[in-house]
Amino acid sequence: MKADATFQAPPPGARPDWTIDQGWEAYSDAEHQVWITLYERQTALLPGRACDAFLRGLDALDLHRTGIPDFARVNEELSRLTGWSVVAVPGLVPDDVFFDHLANRRFPAGQFIRKPQELDYLQEPDIFHDVFGHVPMLTDPVFADYMQAYxxxxxxxxxxxxxxxxxxxxxxxxxxxxxxxxxGLRIYGAGIVSSYSESRFALDDPSPNRLGFDLERVMRTPYRIDDFQQVYFVVPALQTLLDVTVETDFAPLYARLETASDIPIAAIEPADRVFTRGTQAYANAGGRT
Ligand code: HBI
Ligand code: FE
Known part of the structure; x- marks a missing residue:
């Protein structure tokens, strides 16, 4: 059973809910410069690729200025728009802590920023992924409700x-x-919009499957954390996410999933709505390695 995960104490200096002070004054010029480099790369790429809600949110929050945003300033506008706020955490937090924040409309964001030599790929979510990738979508009222429902x-x-x-x-x-x-297809996922290479791969590359979103189908599909996705799921609107989450009775769904097998990551099922039948050439050639 995964239910009784053992209690994990927050690291020294963190509060019981794992939050820490952002310590905005302490970021170095070099760290601000990493943000600016990433920000300018992404914003040059995203018009015509990211969905309108993301681009509007980015605009509304003015996440640029002179580097890493100060959460206190971001939260003034974000809380006014949807009642969400960003809180700083040291890195990944335990699942129950993560969900408690989301359920209370707080988004836990990594306080640190990646090193200049790892601009393109990192293991733990840093402030650029979390704030640039996730926070603009939280200015959208429907998406904001979806995240809380999640x-x-x-x-x-x-x-x-x-x-x-x-x-x-x-x-x-x-x-x-x-x-x-x-x-055409547009990106709303934070892992894509915060990645220079996946912002293009997810929309343009012939390798991955692009399939219509279906809740149960998605919940039976494994994913990869180490490379570009082999399948992306397409929603007709953000409202679909909220509706399906609020209207679905998850108890019988989980009961069905007890006996349903996982769907192989690159499979296309007869019931799938196919936007792209991917070649899987990228994954078959060994991917990133
Ligand atoms: N912690 N900081 C952080 N960010 C996450 O996205 C995150 C986490 N802890 C757990 C977690 N995600 C997972 O529970 C979910 O994404 C399923
Ligand atoms: Fe994320």
Missing amino acids: GKGGQRALGFGHLHNLARLYWYTVEFGLMETAA
Whole structure:
């Protein structure tokens, strides 16, 4: 059972809810410069690729200025728009702590920024991924409600011992989601919009499958954390995420998932709506290595 995860104490200096002070004054010029480099690379790429909600949020929060944003300033506007706030954490936090923050409309963001020599790939979410990638979407009222609903759902999933299934929903929507618009596919997932290479791969590369979003289907699909995704799921609108999360009774769904097998990562099922039948050439050639 994954339900009774052992209690993890916060690291020294962190509060019981794992938050820390951002310590904005202490960032070095070199750290601010990393933010500016990443910010300018992404914003040159994202018009016509990121969805309107993301681009509007980025604009509304003015995350640029002279480098790493000060959470106190971001929160003034963010809390006014949707009642969300950003809180600083040292890095990954335990699942129950993460969900408690989301359920209370607080987004835990890594306080540190990646090193200049690891601009493109890192293991733990840093402030650029968390703030540039996630926070603009939290200015959208529908997405804001979806994230809170996910936090509450995560708390229940822990109780059911089915977090591994619900985590796939987070992965294939909040982190790597695509949206269908009249102008074509657009990105809303934070893992994509914060990545220079995946912002292009996710939309343009012939390798990955791009399939219509279906909750149960997504929850049966494993994902990879070490390389570009082999499958992306496409929602018709952000409202779909909120509706499906609020309207689904997850208890019988988890009961069905007990016996349902996982779907191989690159498989296309008869019921899938296919936007792209990927070649899988990238993954078959060994991916990043
Ligand atoms: N902690 N800081 C941080 N960021 C996350 O995205 C995160 C986490 N802890 C747990 C966690 N995510 C997972 O529970 C979910 O994404 C499923
Ligand atoms: Fe993330």
